[in-house]
Amino acid sequence: MEITTILGIIAAVIIMLLGARLLLKKPAEETPSLESDLHIHLDSQQPVLPRFVRDQLQSDTAERVEPSLQNEVPETINAEEVKAEPQAETKPVEGVKVSAEQAVEQKAAAEAEADTELRAEASEKAAETEAEKPVEKAPEKAQELSLNQIEKAEITEFEDESNILDAHLHEQKQVDDESDLATAETYIALNIYPDSRVLSGEKTLKVLMKYGLRFGEMACFHRYSEDGSKLLFSVLQINNDGAAAGFDLESLSSEQVKGLAFFLALPHSDVQNAFDTMDSISRLIAREIDGTVYDQNNQEFTPQLREHWRHQAIDYRSGQAVEA
Numbered sequence: 016m017e018i019t020t021i022l023g024i025i026a027a028v029i030i031m032l033l034g035a036r037l038l039l040k041k042p043a044e045e046t047p048s049l050e051s052d053l054h055i056h057l058d059s060q061q062p063v064l065p066r067f068v069r070d071q072l073q074s075d076t077a078e079r080v081e082p083s084l085q086n087e088v089p090e091t092i093n094a095e096e097v098k099a100e101p102q103a104e105t106k107p108v109e110g111v112k113v114s115a116e117q118a119v120e121q122k123a124a125a126e127a128e129a130d131t132e133l134r135a136e137a138s139e140k141a142a143e144t145e146a147e148k149p150v151e152k153a154p155e156k157a158q159e160l161s162l163n164q165i166e167k168a169e170i171t172e173f174e175d176e177s178n179i180l181d182a183h184l185h186e187q188k189q190v191d192d193e194s195d196l197a198t199a200e201t202y203i204a205l206n207i208y209p210d211s212r213v214l215s216g217e218k219t220l221k222v223l224m225k226y227g228l229r230f231g232e233m234a235c236f237h238r239y240s241e242d243g244s245k246l247l248f249s250v251l252q253i254n255n256d257g258a259a260a261g262f263d264l265e266s267l268s269s270e271q272v273k274g275l276a277f278f279l280a281l282p283h284s285d286v287q288n289a290f291d292t293m294d295s296i297s298r299l300i301a302r303e304i305d306g307t308v309y310d311q312n313n314q315e316f317t318p319q320l321r322e323h324w325r326h327q328a329i330d331y332r333s334g335q336a337v338e339a
Contacts, residue, residue: 196232196233196235196246196249196280198280199280199281199282200281200282201281201331202278202279202280202281202311203278203279203281203290203311203324203327203328204276204277204278204279204310204311205276205277205278205293205294205297205308205309205310205311205316206253206274206275206276206277206308206309206310206311206313207274207275207277207297207300207301207304207306207307207308207309208253208273208274208306208307208309209274209304209305209306210305210306210307211305212273213271213272213273214271214272214273214274214304214306215271215272216266216267216268216269216270216271216272217267217268218304219252219267219272219275219304220264220267220268222300222303222304223236223250223300225303226238226296226299226300227296228250228296230262230264233249233261234261234262234263235249235250235251235261235262236249236250236262237249237250238250238292238293238296240285240288245284245285246280247279247285247288247289247292247293248277248278248279248280248289248292248293249277249278249280250275250276250277250278251275251276251278252272252273252274252275252276253272253273253274253275253276254273255273257273259276259278274306275300277293277296277297279293279328281328281331282331282332283328286328286329286331287325287328287329289328290324290325290328290329291325294321294325297316310324
């Protein structure tokens with residue numbers, strides 16, 4: 016009896032526990048199904064979405080992050096860089112009728128329009144920021160230097176300097192007036208003509224300098240004695256008219272020389288040395304430029320004519336005429 020009683024009590028307790036559990040347990044909520052029919056509101060003619068569908072749409076909307084004007088806006092937005100953000104995927108709802116899909120599409124279109132407005136505002140703000148930037152001014156054109164901008168120097172002691180200059184010019188004029196060329200009574204001349212009928216000014220200058228002639232008074236080239244104290248003879252150039260003329264050193268390098276005129280001023284204190292030196296250098300220069308020497312009567316300077324003019328120079332006396 017005791018074992019049977021104990022077993023009966025245990026069985027009763029188990030039954031009581033099971034009954035209490037069944038009483039306390041809440042009925043399971045029905046799982047909403049997407050296959051249920053869609054109901055239309057009679058007044059608004061809008062679909063009445065079940066709560067679980069609205070909860071699902073709200074959760075999808077909450078996951079979407081909309082752009083905000085508080086975010087940093089790039090300075091420049093190119094049209095190519097602006098791309099449509101991927102829209103939140105709309106999971107297909109089985110069993111929902113076409114009207115529900117239209118409602119979702121309308122909501123997505125409204126969101127896209129709002130996104131476009133935000134982007135337009137961002138572009139306008141970027142353009143305003145770019146316009147507010149300081150515009151760099153183009154560097155001003157460098158001022159050109161003109162003669163009007165140069166300050167003129169004032170000569171306070173011009174009178175003293177003028178007196179010094181006048182004295183120097185007077186001394187130079189006195190030297191020129193007393194030179195052998197200025198005081199000469201007559202001349203013996205030798206002319207050199209290049210066989211090519213023309214000689215470049217540059218070559219003329221080189222050959223004259225080569226044989227010891229130096230540029231000086233009366234725009235001539237002069238040959239002096241070895242100690243430099245006595246003028247031996249001088250050289251001029253022959254122009255197109257056949258007349259002797261002075262040299263212009265500034266333009267000589269670009270000119271064409273027709274010939275060279277050597278002349279010895281008489282009377283001369285060392286006439287024999289002067290004539291022999293002029294004769295020798297004239298023949299050397301003629302050989303250098305491929306030319307021919309002529310006397311002052313334009314006759315080729317043969318050995319016979321050389322002796323003739325040499326005696327004329329040596330035998331010359333003051334006031335005596337030179338025989339041609």
